[in-house]
Amino acid sequence: MAEAQTKLPRGKLFSYSAAEFPMSMASTPVSLFIPAFYTQDLGLGMAAVGAILMLSRFWDVVTDPVIGYLTDRTRSPIGRRKPWIIASVPIVMVSIYYLFFPPEGVDETYLLIWIMVLWFGWTLFNIPYFAWGAELSSSYTERTRVTGWRTTAGLLGTLIAIAIPAASQELFGWGGRSGEMIYMIGIGVLLLTPLMVVPALVAVPERKDFVPAQMNIIAGLKIMWSNGPFRRLLFAFVLSSLAVALSAPLFVIFISHVIEDPTAAPRVVLGYYAGNLLGIPFWVWLAQKTDKHITWLCSISLMGLMFPQFLWLGAGDAWLAAFFLFVVGIGGGNMAVVPTSMKADVIDLDALESGEDRAGLFFAAWSTATKMVGALGVGISLPALAYLGFDPTIVNESEQLFSLRAWFALVPVLFYLASAALIIGYPITRARHTEIRAQLAGR
Numbered sequence: 001m002a003e004a005q006t007k008l009p010r011g012k013l014f015s016y017s018a019a020e021f022p023m024s025m026a027s028t029p030v031s032l033f034i035p036a037f038y039t040q041d042l043g044l045g046m047a048a049v050g051a052i053l054m055l056s057r058f059w060d061v062v063t064d065p066v067i068g069y070l071t072d073r074t075r076s077p078i079g080r081r082k083p084w085i086i087a088s089v090p091i092v093m094v095s096i097y098y099l100f101f102p103p104e105g106v107d108e109t110y111l112l113i114w115i116m117v118l119w120f121g122w123t124l125f126n127i128p129y130f131a132w133g134a135e136l137s138s139s140y141t142e143r144t145r146v147t148g149w150r151t152t153a154g155l156l157g158t159l160i161a162i163a164i165p166a167a168s169q170e171l172f173g174w175g176g177r178s179g180e181m182i183y184m185i186g187i188g189v190l191l192l193t194p195l196m197v198v199p200a201l202v203a204v205p206e207r208k209d210f211v212p213a214q215m216n217i218i219a220g221l222k223i224m225w226s227n228g229p230f231r232r233l234l235f236a237f238v239l240s241s242l243a244v245a246l247s248a249p250l251f252v253i254f255i256s257h258v259i260e261d262p263t264a265a266p267r268v269v270l271g272y273y274a275g276n277l278l279g280i281p282f283w284v285w286l287a288q289k290t291d292k293h294i295t296w297l298c299s300i301s302l303m304g305l306m307f308p309q310f311l312w313l314g315a316g317d318a319w320l321a322a323f324f325l326f327v328v329g330i331g332g333g334n335m336a337v338v339p340t341s342m343k344a345d346v347i348d349l350d351a352l353e354s355g356e357d358r359a360g361l362f363f364a365a366w367s368t369a370t371k372m373v374g375a376l377g378v379g380i381s382l383p384a385l386a387y388l389g390f391d392p393t394i395v396n397e398s399e400q401l402f403s404l405r406a407w408f409a410l411v412p413v414l415f416y417l418a419s420a421a422l423i424i425g426y427p428i429t430r431a432r433h434t435e436i437r438a439q440l441a442g443r
Helices: 010-018 020-030 034-041 048-073 082-100 108-134 140-172 177-201 218-224 228-245 248-257 262-289 290-310 318-354 359-387 397-424 429-439
Strands: none
Touching: 010 048, 010 108, 010 140, 010 177, 020 082, 020 108, 020 140, 020 177, 020 248, 034 048, 034 177, 034 248, 034 318, 034 359, 048 082, 048 108, 048 359, 082 108, 082 177, 082 429, 108 140, 108 318, 108 359, 140 177, 140 262, 140 318, 140 429, 177 262, 218 228, 218 318, 218 359, 228 248, 228 290, 228 318, 228 397, 248 262, 248 318, 248 359, 248 397, 262 290, 262 318, 290 318, 290 397, 318 359, 359 397
8 A cells, every 4th residue: 555645734833843943942952951951050969950850850761651641632612732732831931930040049959840840841842743743644755845944944943042042152251151041032932832732732733533442541651661662762762862962951051161152052053953953854765765763864974983083182273163063954954753653653653553643752751761861861961970080160181181172072872872772773763664554643
């Protein structure tokens, strides 16, 4: 049976993807700038901030599967995904306000409370939103197009969030430091979040021909975990994501202490997201010509080759760092699109084996793993550097600076290699997915 090739209208894709714009504007500073902001600017300890950002994510181990389970079983006049998205918006906005605009004298408890509220708000948004995207099409190829549109919208949000502080720094000499960037981005997120989520809720209908989930959450999780391709996909994604997560919290610190120009952070990180934006159309095109896992393997190889180059950077090398990140970003564009598209294909296999449509539960498991990766990244990297004697509030000796360089440049390569080993020979190819869809159509 030939794969259905009906394309979704661009207007529908645009409306659906618009909601990702402000969420990505907010998520980038949380991963890149919040660690430096709360340590360098507000004076909290590196080990304490790392522990808070890591431990707060363990709350999601409980909330993510529960929200995924509930959204699969929700019944309402507007669908099973949209009510949760509507509920998430005020929670995200309030937590962004308190996290990005803290009062004087904040302590670790303040950071812990508001980062946990933000994680919960993002859980309410992301799980139903991504599950909804997987249900917009059943086509192997079209799903990559959906994730491509959504990821492009998110990258545009990220680029604008970083470009405005970068331009402000160049023109007015203000906006390049962590606290200044957090302030500017926070205003943009608060203004745009309600405006950009509404088009998806109004213009994009939810799928109605689904088989309601009937299993209890424990039975559903057991069947999901017995899905071999899903386990393999998840572990490969976790390993490749850890490669980035272990270096991302150190980005601003690396720029400040190795490049020795803390105001260069926005223009350097702009290189990464510019590479993302340019890489996505290429990876979407390549995924239409070959199997998705092959494109993923290519991107991991590219990033694994580029990260060691950061070892040789020194004072004044901001533009060279931006170029290296641009190339890494091209590979990262694949990471933002293809694994999510592959996950939708795995959900089809689960539907065939379980007889139910349980995208929400799968996206909850994926979301939990993604958050754990981010938590481990900051929870390991910041305390590790503190243990090695690095202090972001002082001028460090060459030994401590080398520790920072080596961690940032070499540790990610180990995780890329492990991820590549799992991706090679991935079983759900284009041909296999066509067979799965044919069996689903005949059930």
